[in-house]
Every structure is written in C-alpha cells, then in structure tokens.
Amino acid sequence: MASAESQEHGSEWRLGLEPGESAQATPAPPHSEPPRDLGRERLERPLQVVTVEHLGWSLIALYALASRTLGLGARPLDGAEARHAIAAFNLAGIGPHVPAVAYPGAAGWIDALTAGLFNFAGASDCAARAIYALAGLLLIAMAFEMRHYVGRAGALGLAAMLAVSPVVTWYSRAAAPALVGAAMALVTINLFMALRANPSRRRAAMFGIAGGLTAAADASGLATIAIFILAMVPLGVWDAVTVRNLKLRIQVWLDRYGAHLATVIVAAPAAWAASRLALHDGFAPDRLAAAAYSVVTGAGERGFEAGLRFYLPSAALYEFLIILTGVIGTAIILALRVRSRFAVWCLLWTAGAIAWGLWTPAREPARIVAMLVPMAVLGAIGFDWLHRTEIWRYIWISLAIIAISSLYVGIIADFVNGVPNPSEAPWARHTNLFWTDGATLPDVPRIARAAQSGLPVDLATVAYAGPVAPQIRWYLRNLRPLDDVATASVIAVEDAPAPTASSESRRWDFAYSETWRPDFTGIDAARVIRFLATGEIWGATSERKATIIRRPVGPAAPTVILTPPG
Secondary structure (H helix, E strand, C coil): HHHHHHHHHCCCCCCCCCCCCCCCCCCCCEEEECCCCCCCCHHCCCCCCCCCHHHHHHHHHHHHHHHHHHCCCCCCHHHHHHHHHHHHHHHHHHCCCCCCCCCCCCCCHHHHHHHHHHHCCCHHHHHHHHHHHHHHHHHHHHHHHHHHCCCCCHHHHHHHHHHCHHHHHHHCCCCHHHHHHHHHHHHHHHHHHHHHCCCCCHHHHHHHHHHHHHHHCCHHHHHHHHHHHHHHHHHHHHHHHHHHCCCHHHHHHHHHHHHHHHHHCCCCCHHHHHHHHCCCCCCHHHHHHHHHHHHHCCCCCHHHHHHHHHHHHHHHHCCCCHHHHHHHHHHHHHCCCCCHHHHHHHHHHHHHHHHHHHHHCCCHHHHHHHHHHHHHHHHHHHHHHHHHCCCHHHHHHHHHHHHHHHHHHHHHHHHCCCCCCCCCHHHHHHHCCCCCCCEEEEHHHHHHHHHHCCCCHHHCCCEEECCCCCCHHCCCCEEEEEEECCCCCCEECCCCCCCCCCCCCEEEEEEEEEEEECCCCCCHHHHHHHHHHCCCCCCCCCCEEEEEECCCCCCCCCCCCCCCCC
C-alpha cells in the first residue's frame, strides 16, 4: 500500500538505504568556465621588468637620438664643415667641381661615405653632417658595450656624461672628424678586449681595420692610436720585471697567437691606405706622411701653456661634469681602490691624450673630444666604484645636480644659441664658445640661393675674385666655376674691392661669419654665470664680410622664321 502511494506521489522520505539497496553517485550540477579574454591576456602579459638601469639607458638613448639627429640642417655649415662637404661633393661627382683649398686633415673614408650619401639623398647641410651624427650615436653605443670593463653603473655614467656633454653634442651635430676618431677609438678598444677574451682571426682583422680607420679619421685619431701603443709599454715593462720565464711565455704566446698578430699588422695599414685612396688624389708616401706630420706640426704656438689658453675655456665652462668625474676616477685608481690593468691603461691613455692635445701646435676646437673621452672613461671607472660603496648615498644627489646643470648648459649652448642672431644689439649678444673659428650667419644660404635663382644652365657660372671662404663656395656649389671674372654670371669676393658692375646688376654686401674669442682678464663670476645661464657674452664679436654680384641675364633673342617663297 505504502509502496503504491510512494510510486504515485513520487519517492518516499527515508532515513537511509533499504537492505539490499546499493548506493549510486548523485551527478554534480554542470560547471561552465567563463570564456578566455585573449585580447586582455595579450595586453596584460608582462614583457620586461623595468629596472633603474633599463630606465636610465632608455632615457639616454632617447635624448642621444633626439639631440644628435633632429634639425641637423638648421645651422649653416661653418668653414671647417664646408671644406669636408666640398671634398665629399667633388667625390660624389653630382655637380660642378667646386674649387677648394687643400688641407692635410682631409678624412678620406668619412668624406667617401658622405659622398655616397650625397649620391643617394642629394647634397645638403643635413646630409653633410649625417655621418658625424651617426658617429655621435656610435659613441654612446660603445659606452653601453664597455659595461663589461667599467661596470654596469660605470657604463651608464659614461653614456650619460657623453650624452649631455655640450662639447660632444655640438661636434656630433657638426662635420668634425675628431668626433668620428673618438668614436672609432672606443670601437677599437672594445674589439681589442673581445679579441683578448676570445682570440680569432676574424676578430683580429676587425680590430686591425678599426685601428686603421681610427688613425685615418683625423690627426687626433692617428695620435690616439700611437698613445694606445705607448700606454701598453709601461705595462709590458712591469710584466718583464715581475713575471717569471718571460721569454718562454713570449714564445708560447707567439706560437698560439702569432697569426692573429700578423693579421692585425696587415689589416690596420691596409685600412688606412684604403682610406687615403678614397680621396682619389693618388697613392703616394708623401700624402700618407702628411697626416702623420700634421700631428706634431702646425701654424700655432707649440707648448702646454698655449694649449691651455686654447682649450681651457670650453673645458672648464662646459665640461665640468667630465672633468670632475675624471679627477675622482684618477684619485680612486691612484689610491689603488681599483686594481685593474685596464684602469691603469686608461689612466695612461688620458695622460697621453691631454699631453698631446695641449702641446701640439696643430690645434682645432673639435680635437678637445680626443681628451674628453678618455677622461669620461676614467670618470666611469670611479663612478662604478663609488656606486658599490656606502659613500654613494651621500654624493649621488650632488652628481645628479651637476649632470642636470651640464644638460642645461648644453641646451643653451648647442640649441638656443647655436646660430648667430644679427638682429641683437652689440652689447647684448648671445653666443657660445664654439664660435672661435667663426660661425656662419643664417643669411648666407638665402643670399646664395637668390644669387643663382633663375639662371639658365649655360649661364650658371661663378667666379671667385681671390680667396673666398669655403662656406660661400659650398652654397654656390651648383654654379660652374670660371677663372674669368668678366664672363661669369655670379662673382664672389671676400675682403677685397668688388669688381665694377653695371647698374642692372644685383649686389649683396653681407657679413658671412661671426667670431667670439672670450677674454677672461678681469671677468667676475657674475658675468660667467650669466653667460652659462643665458649665453650673454662680454666683449665684442668680430665679423668677416663678403660680396656677391649677379650680372643681369637678358631675355633670349626671338627666333626669326623666314617664310619660304611661294
């Protein structure tokens, strides 16, 4: 009866299983997982944990890229830059041959690369500086590679010093072979250390080629290679005194690595000779010797005092960060806090670079880079040692303030006051310390364009009445040069009476270059601080003037068509 009711009304209520009844699993309710959001997972996937080192290298790379490449053509070429640009333009063969005064410091392989760029992108101020801007970026990249030898913190400090350096930044944006030589010097050092760690003939060839290109870049590059070799002599003498069985060790080394040494000895002179051949002016020993001879000769005054007068203003006022850290690094190495053959070799390299730079009479403003780079490497070694000590927590803020000050001074000098402003009053001029050899005024390209605009191809000629500045020749490069002043459509004259022209001729009398050489006699600290903060100078600037005359170009005679007899 109960069973029937239970079947009729559903399962009956029970406390447990009936005898003989087996237990059965009750199925769990279905559980459905939410669908995967693949788009969100891809966006939220961690790629890299950003450390202080990563952030530092990223900021340095961004600033270096922006400061070395943006607005390369905004400033007209000065005289030294125009000489290299003209040499590259003549090598490219894309226009009339521009007569230029030969100079022993011609950088064959750099001018050849610039000539190739002219053929690809056209001749311009930006293209004339592009190879040098890439060398400025290469300098920062080599600082990153040197973290294996100066430490991770030291390499970061080295890159920061070179990136914010007003001098290095300026010459990274100018056609300065000394900057290329400094970059190639760091490449040579890194290749040597790689060859030493893992010898191979390929690395030996690369090391030799880098050394040859460093020597061929500039007279300062040639001096740098000589200093590299001389700096190894004291270390070799120390080994000769302290190492046992030196003769046997040398024989074993030659047996193992003699082929690598021969590869270097062959590759380095070959790279140098190929660079000189790139000038297309013949291969002669006297031409190769000219670069070596120019290292120790020149028209200037020989001696350390004259060198200090030449380089000290820009070094002291612009490069206080590198000088300070270089002094700290030197003190740390001399105190034997850093016991490394590489550190001692860098100390000898710095001493040799400073001694050569100050003594040699063949001085150029850009060659200060060859002295600043080894000082920055010393500073990096000291920076890395301080970073590993408790002293760091007390001095890092001071170093950061000095670095920011260097960055500010560099922005004022390199970008705010990079181009002369003729509209400023003589008593309130703003300049920088890179104008000691003259800065080209912004009107020069405009006047040159106006002088050659609208000239027919057969009348696009120019005559230079006497010596004319390279920058004027550069901006008139599209005109075919003539020796006869009487027949040329355009005449350029500098520091001389201009030829007589007709009343229909157009004439431009203009200042093309402005020079400021500071006199520190009797100058107080307030004026110096004002100069660093705003670029406002003391004393007067000097100008060089030139004249461009364009003769009138008459309309072509009408063509007369004779009617044939009917």
